[in-house]
Amino acid sequence: MSGTDDATTRGGTREDVDSLAGAWALDALDDDERALYERHLQSSPAARDGAEQLRETASRLGVTTPAQPPPHLRASILAAIADTPQERSAPAASVVAGARPASSGRSVDAPAAPGAPVDLAEQRRRRRGRPGYALLAAAACAVVAVGGVTYAVDARRDADRLSATVAAQERYQEQVESVLTSAGAQVVRVDATGGGAATVVHAGTRAVVLADLPPVPDRQYQLWFVEGQTVRSAGLLPAPADGRSTFFVPDTGGASGLGISVEPVGGSQQPTTQPIVLAPIPA
Amino acid sequence: MSTMTTSGPRATGAAERGSADDALLAAATGDQHAFAQFYDATVPVVFGTVLRVLRDHAQSEEVVQEVFLEAWRTAVRFDPARGTARGWIVTMAHRRAVDRVRSSQASSDRDERAGIREPAPYDSVSEEVEVLLEREEVQRALSALTPVQREAVDLAYYGGRTHREIAEDLRLPLGTVKTRLRDALIRLRDVMGVTVA
Numbered sequence: 001m002s003g004t005d006d007a008t009t010r011g012g013t014r015e016d017v018d019s020l021a022g023a024w025a026l027d028a029l030d031d032d033e034r035a036l037y038e039r040h041l042q043s044s045p046a047a048r049d050g051a052e053q054l055r056e057t058a059s060r061l062g063v064t065t066p067a068q069p070p071p072h073l074r075a076s077i078l079a080a081i082a083d084t085p086q087e088r089s090a091p092a093a094s095v096v097a098g099a100r101p102a103s104s105g106r107s108v109d110a111p112a113a114p115g116a117p118v119d120l121a122e123q124r125r126r127r128r129g130r131p132g133y134a135l136l137a138a139a140a141c142a143v144v145a146v147g148g149v150t151y152a153v154d155a156r157r158d159a160d161r162l163s164a165t166v167a168a169q170e171r172y173q174e175q176v177e178s179v180l181t182s183a184g185a186q187v188v189r190v191d192a193t194g195g196g197a198a199t200v201v202h203a204g205t206r207a208v209v210l211a212d213l214p215p216v217p218d219r220q221y222q223l224w225f226v227e228g229q230t231v232r233s234a235g236l237l238p239a240p241a242d243g244r245s246t247f248f249v250p251d252t253g254g255a256s257g258l259g260i261s262v263e264p265v266g267g268s269q270q271p272t273t274q275p276i277v278l279a280p281i282p283a
Numbered sequence: 284m285s286t287m288t289t290s291g292p293r294a295t296g297a298a299e300r301g302s303a304d305d306a307l308l309a310a311a312t313g314d315q316h317a318f319a320q321f322y323d324a325t326v327p328v329v330f331g332t333v334l335r336v337l338r339d340h341a342q343s344e345e346v347v348q349e350v351f352l353e354a355w356r357t358a359v360r361f362d363p364a365r366g367t368a369r370g371w372i373v374t375m376a377h378r379r380a381v382d383r384v385r386s387s388q389a390s391s392d393r394d395e396r397a398g399i400r401e402p403a404p405y406d407s408v409s410e411e412v413e414v415l416l417e418r419e420e421v422q423r424a425l426s427a428l429t430p431v432q433r434e435a436v437d438l439a440y441y442g443g444r445t446h447r448e449i450a451e452d453l454r455l456p457l458g459t460v461k462t463r464l465r466d467a468l469i470r471l472r473d474v475m476g477v478t479v480a
Contacts, residue, residue: 017469019458019461019462020461021465021468022461022463022466022467022469023460025468026439026464027377027378027381027440027443028445028449028464029445030445054465054468054469054472055370055374056370056477057468058374058468060373060471060477061421061440062329062331062332064422064425065331065334066328066331066414066418067331067334069326069330069343069347073347073348074319077351078319081355084356086313086355087356087358087359
């Protein structure tokens, strides 16, 4: 293992830059990892400073190969902005995740990760709007492979995020987080037949499924426990938020695998289609 | 902030930095003329970066259009204490370009390594001295990387590959790739003198 294959730098600086900062600065994290890592940055000003320096550095790479777009592009952009309203609120002066109302509009708070105002992960985090991720953040680095951060606000009642009570949301999120932050969490990522992927994070017999699957109009994704030759339903995946569904599995029992299939709305007793995902459950 | 005064990364081309920053700050108050200045100051690097990732003029122009409109809309979020205006928009543009690469059907047909090749040189006749100096500086910094660091940076930044994919491509442990990317950027940062002032 060679974590040390490359040169170190002058004293004191490297410690401020944690291991994912480089990949983050180069946009070399997938969406889920990025969201987790940015949450970590939100909770750690020192890490954030270090990571932002690296991102500023990365943004200069393109200096070596500048290119001029055609003049009509400039005209088109300048014409378009004349009709485009701007966000008006001044951003909050500094970071701090703090109390960010769940309903916060995009305009009122400073981007947690500045420079990424169009970042979907950021928008998801805003919608989610819940403080206190230090623990999760710490775990984010340990359990890097953990995907997902796109907690559906309420996985069981997909259509109705807004009416779900805060308490229910938080309970659910706590369950999800307790899995994602579990020290011994194991991560299984499986590509889905026909596109997309599912990441399953296991903590003991609890699990969180992070499904990144294409929409299936008039159908639903259903999760299955596979136990030898038998299959039983583990529930229906909620409608995705920003393309992803999160599902908390309180107990995987003695199952050896988790499957996902496309089923009629409301689900089926037994799978009626070939599973598009089969993820082994680690022993 | 208690341990460090962060006035943000400082680029060496301070004059240039200042003008793009000021222009964006003014644009945030609705100044369209200032936004045009911001566009002029930053678009060569924005377009150059996007083009190198996407390697397609039409798509790159789309991304540039989207990202400048987004910049106009969200200009109030730019915080000069946390980085340069050019860095802000290049970051947005790069992320969009990478998202396109990753979501596009064509990405599987794409030869990632081809993305590393440098495109034809800039043909503008009106490069200013400070632009040339900055380019030289970045090139010098890049040449300070080890070949494996350079390869990893290119695969990530221009190839749009995730660190996981790079690890697979290069048959390296993920930890090695993470470290390599981080150390490469730290090296670049130090050579370029991007520091916390």
